[in-house]
Every structure is written in C-alpha cells, then in structure tokens.
Amino acid sequence: MAAAPDPELFREVFGRFATGVAVITSAGAAGAGGMTANALCSLSLDPLLALVCFENRARTLPIVREAGRFAVNLLAADQERLAGVFASKLPESEKLDGVPHRLEHDMPVIEGSLAWATCDLRELIAGGDHTIAIGSVLALGLGEGEPLLWYGGHYHTL
Numbered sequence: 001m002a003a004a005p006d007p008e009l010f011r012e013v014f015g016r017f018a019t020g021v022a023v024i025t026s027a028g029a030a031g032a033g034g035m036t037a038n039a040l041c042s043l044s045l046d047p048l049l050a051l052v053c054f055e056n057r058a059r060t061l062p063i064v065r066e067a068g069r070f071a072v073n074l075l076a077a078d079q080e081r082l083a084g085v086f087a088s089k090l091p092e093s094e095k096l097d098g099v100p101h102r103l104e105h106d107m108p109v110i111e112g113s114l115a116w117a118t119c120d121l122r123e124l125i126a127g128g129d130h131t132i133a134i135g136s137v138l139a140l141g142l143g144e145g146e147p148l149l150w151y152g153g154h155y156h157t158l
C-alpha cells in the first residue's frame with residue numbers, strides 16, 4: 001500500500017507557489033481585527049467574486065461571519081511589519097491599533113496597501129481544517145508601490 005502523502009512535503013510543495021501577502025480585515029458587533037493571508041484569489045468576473053481561506057481557529061473568522069463583510073488589503077513591499085502583526089496572536093482588538101486605516105463600506109482598509117477590495121460575505125464552505133469564504137465585491141482600489149511576496153516560507157520583494 002502506498003504511504004500517505006507527508007503533510008510536511010505538502011507544505012513544501014505548496015510553499016513553492018509564490019504569492020502576494022494580504023491582510024483580511026473585518027469589523028462589526030463582534031469587534032474588529034484581521035489576519036495575514038495568502039490563500040486567496042479572484043474567483044469570478046461575472047459576478048465579481050473573491051475567495052479567502054480561513055483556518056477554522058482564526059479569530060478573524062467569527063468577526064467576518066458576524067459582520068457579513070470583509071476587506072482584502074494586498075500588502076506593499078514596505079508593509080512586512082504589518083504582515084507580522086496580523087499573523088500574530090496579539091489580542092484581536094489590538095491588531096488595528098496604530099495601523100493607519102479608513103473605513104470603506106464599514107470595513108478597515110489599511111493605508112499604504114498596494115490594492116484593496118471590500119466584499120460582502122456570500123458563502124462559507126467547509127474545507128477540512130479551513131473554511132472557504134466567498135465574497136461579492138463591493139468596492140476596489142489601487143495604491144502605490146511594489147508587492148510584498150511570500151515564497152518558501154519567507155517574505156520577498158521583486
């Protein structure tokens with residue numbers, strides 16, 4: 001019988017898929033917060049849909065579920081420090097403290113991001129130890145700069 005695929009190799013294989021780095025933010029009655037994410041993509045052009053995968057234990061997930069809305073902030077190369085903050089387990093309520101942001105459709109959009117989108121939560125789909133959130137795009141915007149990248153378990157720039 002063939003051996004089961006090794007989870008470490010799985011990490012390494014998909015770690016070779018170079019991505020950008022985003023912070024998914026949300027705010028509502030359940031509080032405000034956000035998490036660093038790279039498991040996201042555009043899903044549909046008609047209608048405009050985007051997809052984000054949340055680990056089931058991510059504290060941002062119940063905030064998104066309650067608010068029914070989230071923002072995707074694509075980080076610029078000079079925002080690596082923010083990627084660290086939003087990847088941490090700092091109390092959720094403190095993550096946005098001191099992070100310049102404004103509200104777009106009531107969702108925190110981080111100043112200086114390379115690009116952003118606000119989405120209405122359309123569907124949550126179970127996917128193993130993650131939950132796939134499909135969002136219907138409300139608004140979009142472009143910032144300035146170069147992207148922050150994630151490859152092989154490390155941050156990179158172009």
Ligand SMILES: Cc1cc2nc3c(=O)[nH]c(=O)nc-3n(C[C@H](O)[C@H](O)[C@H](O)COP(=O)(O)O)c2cc1C
Nearest residue numbers: 035036037038039053054055058059060087088150
């Ligand atoms: C580059 C990078 C990409 C990540 N991508 C994801 C992701 O797509 N989905 C996810 O649930 N967690 C991802 N994480 C881990 C979360 O950022 C981390 O678990 C965070 O503490 C979650 O915050 P929260 O519990 O406040 O929601 C990523 C971390 C890093 C550093």
